[in-house]
């Protein structure tokens with residue numbers, strides 16, 4: 001595509017692109033790009049004129065270029081259609097255990113800015129960048145062609161689109177979308193809402209981890225699911241015959257989990273409270289648990305916020321270990337790539353000291369396969385977890 005405008009990058013960016021990193025930051029561009037309209041495709045070159053990739057450009061964003069291809073090829077509607085088809089085929093094996101999964105995960109499927117989730121015949125889509133917005137028609141046509149969905153809901157992120165200079169309307173953009181959608185994951189029923197739910201609707205990325213953790217749960221166990229959202233982990237516990245106590249601060253999450261408990265014909269205790277207050281109070285009661293899940297939201301959205309986030313997680317895990325029965329297990333997750341597996345293990349070591357309990361690491365966990373971890377894109381390794389026994 002030699003007719004494209006050229007963006008020249010410095011040595012550091014060249015090295016990153018040669019290792020298939022998909023972003024070029026504004027301060028890595030060495031030529032004047034003020035004449036390039038935002039959203040246009042560009043050819044990325046090194047300072048000697050060597051080809052590095054093709055991406056779309058938006059100088060409103062610090063991430064000024066997002067790469068679509070590392071090869072000199074035509075980025076046509078057919079190209080986008082092929083990428084979508086490939087991403088859909090990649091998820092086919094998940095159909096054996098669920099009817100809800102992420103179909104397209106942005107950079108990790110080489111479709112930067114595009115997220116598509118499948119929920120039992122319905123799709124939730126996010127077109128979060130100007131560059132991908134330009135392909136809206138082909139994206140929707142391909143999704144309809146390959147999946148024949150009952151409806152598509154636009155859940156694009158207003159905050160990110162604003163940076164890109166785009167307005168956002170969350171609405172039904174194809175067919176009809178039910179207010180509540182029933183999904184089944186490993187035989188467990190969940191009701192979720194594309195229209196009301198947090199994030200893109202449901203925490204699909206924890207699917208594999210919910211199953212791994214459930215292998216450690218025994219009938220009659222006392223289980224605490226803190227930051228429970230729709231009750232993912234705790235519902236697996238109820239299925240295993242555990243007594244589960246769910247805790248979340250969000251009224252929406254509380255009504256979802258309450259509904260999901262009924263949907264599975266189970267009973268459980270549900271508390272709407274701040275998790276930090278809850279974990280402080282639990283220390284003063286004599287409640288002890290066999291299984292504790294601590295799955296907080298991303299406390300550290302930036303590197304700067306890591307310090308406070310680590311402090312908060314140490315507090316949660318220390319208290320978790322203190323209220324754990326002998327040989328109980330506690331799972332701690334971080335869904336911010338600023339707090340990865342090494343940080344989680346450091347947090348665990350400090351919490352071990354603070355709670356005066358030696359811990360065994362049973363599992364090191366990451367997101368399920370529909371949220372691929374691409375080695376070349378460090379941010380794609382954003383969800384990490386540990387399961388400890390003490």
Ligand SMILES: C[S@@+](CC[C@H](N)C(=O)[O-])C[C@H]1O[C@@H](n2cnc3c(N)ncnc32)[C@H](O)[C@@H]1O
Pocket residue numbers: 198202203206227228229230231232233247248249250253273274275276295296297298335
């Ligand atoms: C990552 S989600 C949990 C996902 C859940 N474990 C699952 O598998 O579906 C984090 C949850 O923490 C809740 N939350 C955020 N801040 C909280 C706080 N201070 N106290 C309690 N819950 C909180 C959010 O409402 C959200 O439901």
